[in-house]
Amino acid sequence: MEINSRQDIIDILKDDTINEQLFSYADKVRHENVGDEVHLRGLIEFSNICKRTCKYCGLRCENRVLERYRIEPDDIILFAQKAVEMGYKTIVLQSGEDEYYSTDKMCKIISKIKELDVALTLGVGEKSFGEYKAYKDAGADRFLLRIETTDKELYKQMHPNMSFENRVRCLKDLKTLGYEVGSGCLVGLPDQTIESLADDILFFKEIDADMIGIGPYISHPDTPLKDCNNGSFELSLKVMAIVRILLKDINIPATTAMETLNPNGRIIALQSGANVVMPNVTTTEYRKKYEIYPNKICINEDPSQCRGCISAKIKSIGRTISTGYGFHRK
Ligand code: 5AD
Ligand code: FES
Numbered sequence: 492m493e494i495n496s497r498q499d500i501i502d503i504l505k506d507d508t509i510n511e512q513l514f515s516y517a518d519k520v521r522h523e524n525v526g527d528e529v530h531l532r533g534l535i536e537f538s539n540i541c542k543r544t545c546k547y548c549g550l551r552c553e554n555r556v557l558e559r560y561r562i563e564p565d566d567i568i569l570f571a572q573k574a575v576e577m578g579y580k581t582i583v584l585q586s587g588e589d590e591y592y593s594t595d596k597m598c599k600i601i602s603k604i605k606e607l608d609v610a611l612t613l614g615v616g617e618k619s620f621g622e623y624k625a626y627k628d629a630g631a632d633r634f635l636l637r638i639e640t641t642d643k644e645l646y647k648q649m650h651p652n653m654s655f656e657n658r659v660r661c662l663k664d665l666k667t668l669g670y671e672v673g674s675g676c677l678v679g680l681p682d683q684t685i686e687s688l689a690d691d692i693l694f695f696k697e698i699d700a701d702m703i704g705i706g707p708y709i710s711h712p713d714t715p716l717k718d719c720n721n722g723s724f725e726l727s728l729k730v731m732a733i734v735r736i737l738l739k740d741i742n743i744p745a746t747t748a749m750e751t752l753n754p755n756g757r758i759i760a761l762q763s764g765a766n767v768v769m770p771n772v773t774t775t776e777y778r779k780k781y782e783i784y785p786n787k788i789c790i791n792e793d794p795s796q797c798r799g800c801i802s803a804k805i806k807s808i809g810r811t812i813s814t815g816y817g818f819h820r821k
Contacts, residue, residue: 492516494736500689504729517732517764524739525766529805530817531798532581532612532744533574533772536781537562541587543616545639546649547680549711549782550587556713558780561591562773564600571604574772577798580816582607583635583769585614594622598629605630610816612673617657620664627668632818634665635673637704640680641694642687649680662698671819673702673742678730679722680708688726692733701741701819702767705731706748709784724752728763735764742767742819750788758804767817768805770797 492512494500503513538561541550549557562570571582582604586592592600592615604611613626614635623634638658640646646655665672676691677683695703707722727749735743744767745760753759757768771778772794779790789797802812 492736494733497689497693500692500733501685503733504685504688504726507725510725510729513729513732514763517735518762520736520739521743521764521766525742525820527810528766528813528815529761529810530581530742530767530813530815531579531801532583532767532769532817533571533577533579533794534583534585534769535562535567535570535574536585536771536773536777537567537570538586538589538591539777539781540589540591542590543588543653544651545653546651546715547677547708547711547784549713549784551714554713557782560777560780561586561589562777564592564596567600568603570772570774571607571609573794575607575609577772577795578812578814579609579772580814581610581612581633582772583612583614585635586616588616594625597622598625601626601629601631610818617653617661620668623661623664623668623670627670631670633671633673633702635675635702635704636661636665637675637677638662638691638694639677640683640687641676641690642683645680645683645687648682666699671701672698673704674698674700675702675704675706676730677708677722678705678727679720681716681719688730692730692737695734696737700738702743703731703734703738703741704744704746705734706746707752709748709751709786711782711784721752724749724756728760731760732764740819740821742817744769747788748784751784751786757801758808761805761810762808768801770794770801772797
């Protein structure tokens, strides 16, 4: 399957007769470049408080229905310890943009977790170069910041009071500082075009991303986009598969949003280019409150149930669980 140009990407995205061929080719590229190991990342969703107002996101500060929480630094460290005991070699700290966690607080959390012999990923949003540098100096290895969409007009529509240029600045700063950088996009935002998805894919190549997470947009009833349709599972899978084919050796998660739209979504993704899963290691009491979108999976499970569940599924398709840190090997 030849993908040599923007037009090739557009043609593939528009042609649904070649989907199975695309998925199996992406699976082959995955096998040849990153092997059969699946890297598990233990995800801690430590605060659902957010100062932003992204139109699609349930955590937006204007959503007054959502019950808010923040987990204290000492407890975040305890959750990380538990996850390490369960076998996780990467911890992901994710939250809304919550200013309660000062640079000082974050750096203390980071350095404590790094004492546990794990790789550490942050997903805490847009910060200054100085803040990113402080986190890096404290020991953070990776950072997740999706561009969400590279269509500037759509970006503006979706993100009041934010700027596309600043988001790109963040991604560049993170690269400069030596982070492994994860980005990604939403598939199926209202008024998003196939052409703009092709541009998203080319953008990931241009910024030399180390990880790319792709997920369908899922409509949340307590947001301004409540009447919009969900994105398509198949189209999200196609975007992901093309990313695998073009950025052969990067890490690609089978995202939770994929499984929200398809009960076997993560396994299908793992067989269409993905090589990473990020099981939730936050305790059950917080899970339903981290409602970025409705019907999120694993809401009633606990960390050990998720570890067991996903490990069994991965083994059932003949793949193995990695015991390494899972860095991007170029
Ligand atoms: N549906 C799907 N994904 C969403 N995200 C935010 N809101 C939604 C939604 N309604 C994604 C964004 C963000 C990630 C943490 O969750 O892409 O980067
Ligand atoms: Fe959480 Fe399956 S991964 S229940």
